[in-house]
Amino acid sequence: MRNRTQTGFTLTELMIAMVLGVILAGGVVNLFVVGQKSFRMDENVARMQDEGRFAINELMKEIRMAGYIGELVHPVAIVTDPVLTTGTDCGVAGQPDWILGFFDDVTDDINTLTAVDNATGATANAGFSCINAGELLPQTDVIGIKRFAGRSVPPAELVANTVYMQSNALEGFMYQDPILPGAGVAGALNEWEYRPSIYYIRNFTNTAGDGIPSLCRKVLDYTAAAPGIQTECIAAGIENLQIEYGLDVDESGSVDQYLPNPTLAQLQRVISARIFVLARTLNQDIGYTDNRTYQLSNAAAFNPNDNFHRRLYTVTIPIFNMRNRARLLIGI
Numbered sequence: 001m002r003n004r005t006q007t008g009f010t011l012t013e014l015m016i017a018m019v020l021g022v023i024l025a026g027g028v029v030n031l032f033v034v035g036q037k038s039f040r041m042d043e044n045v046a047r048m049q050d051e052g053r054f055a056i057n058e059l060m061k062e063i064r065m066a067g068y069i070g071e072l073v074h075p076v077a078i079v080t081d082p083v084l085t086t087g088t089d090c091g092v093a094g095q096p097d098w099i100l101g102f103f104d105d106v107t108d109d110i111n112t113l114t115a116v117d118n119a120t121g122a123t124a125n126a127g128f129s130c131i132n133a134g135e136l137l138p139q140t141d142v143i144g145i146k147r148f149a150g151r152s153v154p155p156a157e158l159v160a161n162t163v164y165m166q167s168n169a170l171e172g173f174m175y176q177d178p179i180l181p182g183a184g185v186a187g188a189l190n191e192w193e194y195r196p197s198i199y200y201i202r203n204f205t206n207t208a209g210d211g212i213p214s215l216c217r218k219v220l221d222y223t224a225a226a227p228g229i230q231t232e233c234i235a236a237g238i239e240n241l242q243i244e245y246g247l248d249v250d251e252s253g254s255v256d257q258y259l260p261n262p263t264l265a266q267l268q269r270v271i272s273a274r275i276f277v278l279a280r281t282l283n284q285d286i287g288y289t290d291n292r293t294y295q296l297s298n299a300a301a302f303n304p305n306d307n308f309h310r311r312l313y314t315v316t317i318p319i320f321n322m323r324n325r326a327r328l329l330i331g332i
Contacts, residue, residue, distance in 0.1 A: 044281045045309050048237055052279030055215045055235035056313045059143075062197060063243075063273050067112040067321035068147040070192040071169045075102035075110060078165060081175040081183060087226035090130030090198060090218050091144075098129075099196055099220070099229070100163070100174070102146060109264045113322065114144040115243065117261035118299055119200070128198050130218050130229040137213050139299055140201040141243050141260075147321075152190035161222040163194040176227065196220060205236045212282055213239040237280050242297035246272035246316075260298040274316045280308040 069075055084100060091098020095105045104111050116123050119142050121133025128144060136142075148165060158164065158177050165172045166179065166188040173185045174194065198218040205214040215238040221230035245262045246255035247269040255272055262270070276296040284307035294302040294312060304310070 041285050041309075044283050044285070048279050048281045048309060049311060051235040051237050052277060052311050052313050055238050055279065056275060056277045056315060058215075058234060059199060059241075059275050059277070060315060060317050062145050062147075062199070063113075063143070063275070064317055064320060065147045065150065066145045066319055067110070068150070069102075069112075069321075070148050070152070070165060070167050070172065070190065072167060072172050075112065077170065078102060078172040078174055079185075081173065081180070083180070084163070084174065084176050085226055086228060087224050088130065088221075088228035090128050090229045092127060093129060099146075100194075100227075104264060107264060109268055111144075111264060112146040113267050113270060113319070114264060115245070115262065115267070116142040118242075124200065128200075128218065131198070131200055135202050135204070135208075137201040137203040137239065141241050142198065142200040143241075143243055144196070144198045146196045148192040149195055152192055155191065158191060159222070161225065161227070163220065163222075163227055165192045165194060166190075167192060194220070199241070201238060201241050202231075202233060205233060212236055213280075215241065215277075235279075237282050238277060239280050240276070240278035240294075240296055240299065240302070242276040242299050244274040244276075244297050245270045246274065270319060270322050272316060272318045275314065277313045278302075278310060279313065280310045284308055 069078065072078065080100060086097050086099060089097055089099055102110060102112055114127065116127045118139045119136060120138050121136050124131045124136045124142050125133050128142060131142065153164065160177055163174065163176050165174045166184045167190050168185050168187045169189065171185050173183065175183060196219070200216060202214050202216040204210045205212040214233040215235040216231055216233040218229050219232055221228045242260065244258040244260045245267065246258050247262065247266055248254065248271045249256040249269060258274055259266060278294060278296060286307055288307055288309065290304050290306060290308060290310055292303070294310070296312070
């Protein structure tokens with residue numbers, strides 16, 4: 001009977017196999033890490049695009065509705081309940097309950113659309129007292145919009161403490177539900193919810209100092225007996241908002257010029273708006289550098305030279321209610 005010699009791997013062969021195994025495992029791990037990084041960045045960019053689109057769509061919807069007062073033609077037809085007041089106001093200093101009114105106390109101009117161009121904390125607070133100087137991202141625009149909801153509210157759906165306008169198509173009465181006995185307008189057919197909003201860029205999203213700018217708005221809060229102001233942040237990563245206003249100066253029914261910094265008197269002629277929104281990712285991509293230069297309206301040129309991805313969104317929209325009111329008043 002012959003002896004059979006059993007052989008195995010030599011030490012050299014075993015070392016070579018181990019090295020090859022480590023190399024292959026390292027490649028797999030590296031591929032996984034790169035894939036994870038790419039996935040996270042794609043997700044980051046996708047979220048930025050969603051936030052940017054949502055921001056500009058929300059601004060389009062709101063600005064289009066500026067000056068909408070239900071079935072009425074002119075805000076002069078609206079009477080405000082004498083007992084209606086705010087717990088916390090937002091507006092020009094020295095004009096109490098500014099958020100509830102439709103005319104400037106000094107100039108008597110209609111203030112359903114107001115603006116601060118390239119605001120600082122001080123100028124934003126002077127125009128809209130509820131914006132704290134420390135929360136505003138400097139050199140961004142602020143816009144105030146006063147309007148009513150697009151559809152009337154059935155009596156059964158009225159919500160306590162909410163501000164409504166009761167209307168009979170000729171005159172309106174603005175009050176806080178429930179309406180007092182004997183108040184209102186004769187033959188009232190509809191109730192319209194009041195929805196003012198002030199849009200601005202806040203220098204943080206969740207907590208002060210988090211470094212993530214956000215598109216926010218000040219809106220009425222009805223949780224207390226008297227309406228106050230609350231903050232809603234609706235789109236994170238929005239780091240600039242600029243708006244130009246199209247004015248019908250010669251009363252021809254078309255835009256004659258766009259101004260980034262119109263006065264309240266000039267805003268009486270506004271019939272359209274051009275909106276610029278700059279969005280950025282929430283997280284940095286260390287493998288990318290944004291060295292482009294952004295020029296939004298009359299804001300200073302911006303060259304970030306950092307590791308955030310960005311997208312610029314711009315759109316021009318008509319402001320139907322301002323246009324229609326101007327045409328009606330001048331007989332176009």
